[in-house]
Amino acid sequence: MSTGHGPRDAVDFDHPPADPLPLLERWLEDAKALATPNPNAMTLATVDADGAPSARIVLLRGLTREGARFFTNRNSRKGKALGAHARAALLFHWDLLDRQVRIEGRVTLAADAESDEYFAHRPVDSRVNAWASDQSEPVANRAELERRAEEMTRRFEGADVPRPPHWGGYRVSLDRIEFWQGDKYRLHDRVEYRMRADGTYEVRRLCP
Ligand SMILES: Cc1cc2nc3c(=O)[nH]c(=O)nc-3n(C[C@H](O)[C@H](O)[C@H](O)COP(=O)(O)O)c2cc1C
Numbered sequence: 318m319s320t321g322h323g324p325r326d327a328v329d330f331d332h333p334p335a336d337p338l339p340l341l342e343r344w345l346e347d348a349k350a351l352a353t354p355n356p357n358a359m360t361l362a363t364v365d366a367d368g369a370p371s372a373r374i375v376l377l378r379g380l381t382r383e384g385a386r387f388f389t390n391r392n393s394r395k396g397k398a399l400g401a402h403a404r405a406a407l408l409f410h411w412d413l414l415d416r417q418v419r420i421e422g423r424v425t426l427a428a429d430a431e432s433d434e435y436f437a438h439r440p441v442d443s444r445v446n447a448w449a450s451d452q453s454e455p456v457a458n459r460a461e462l463e464r465r466a467e468e469m470t471r472r473f474e475g476a477d478v479p480r481p482p483h484w485g486g487y488r489v490s491l492d493r494i495e496f497w498q499g500d501k502y503r504l505h506d507r508v509e510y511r512m513r514a515d516g517t518y519e520v521r522r523l524c525p
Pocket of ligand 1: 371372374387388396452453
C-alpha cells in the first residue's frame with residue numbers, strides 16, 4: 318500500500334528490474350529534483366588495518382557499471398583504511414523520498430587520467446587547497462590552515478595547479494546494492510541485488 322511518500326510508482330518491488338544500475342540512476346535523478354544541496358552525498362564506510370570501522374560523507378562523482386566513484390586525499394584516514402582493506406560500503410539516504418540505497422563492493426583506484434580530468438575541472442581555490450590540506454592530520458588552528466593555503470596560492474600564482482599525487486578517485490564496485498522504500502507501519506519495501514560472476518544480478522525481495 319502506498320503512503321504517498323515520494324514517487325513510489327517508479328519501482329514495482331514485486332517485479333524489480335533485472336539491472337539495478339538504471340534504477341539507481343533514476344533514484345539519483347529523483348533526489349536531484351528535490352533541489353537539496355547535496356543529493357549525491359553518500360556515507361562511505363571503511364575498515365582500517367585493525368579491523369575498526371569508520372564512516373564519513375563523500376560526494377558521488379560518477380556512476381558506471383564499474384562502480385561508484387568519489388574523489389579524496391589518498392593519504393587521509395579513509396585512504397589509509399582503503400589501502401589496508403580495499404572494500405567499502407556506501408549509503409545514500411534521501412529523507413524527503415523515504416528512500417535508502419546501500420552499496421557494498423571492492424575498491425579500486427581511478428585511473429590517473431580520470432583523476433586529472435576531474436581535478437582540472439575544480440575551481441582554482443579547491444585545487445590550491447588540495448595541496449594546502451594534509452587531510453585527516455592535526456593542525457594547530459585556523460590561522461595555520463589559512464597560512465598554508467596562502468603559501469600554496471603564492472606558489473601556484475599564474476601557473477596551472479597540477480593534481481597532487483596523493484589526490485585522486487576511488488571506485489566502489491556494485492557487488493551488492495539494496496534499494497529501500499519506506500512504507501507506513503514499517504512494512505517497507507526492500508530489494509537486494511547481488512552480482513554474479515558473469516556481471517548479472519541475483520535479485521531478492523527482503524523483509525523490512
Ligand atoms: C556534504 C559533504 C561532502 C563531502 N564530500 C567529500 C568528498 O567528496 N571527498 C572528501 O575527501 N571529503 C568529503 N567530505 C569530507 C569528509 O566527510 C571527511 O571529513 C574527510 O574526507 C576526511 O575523512 P577521513 O579523515 O575519514 O579520511 C564531505 C563532507 C560533507 C559533509
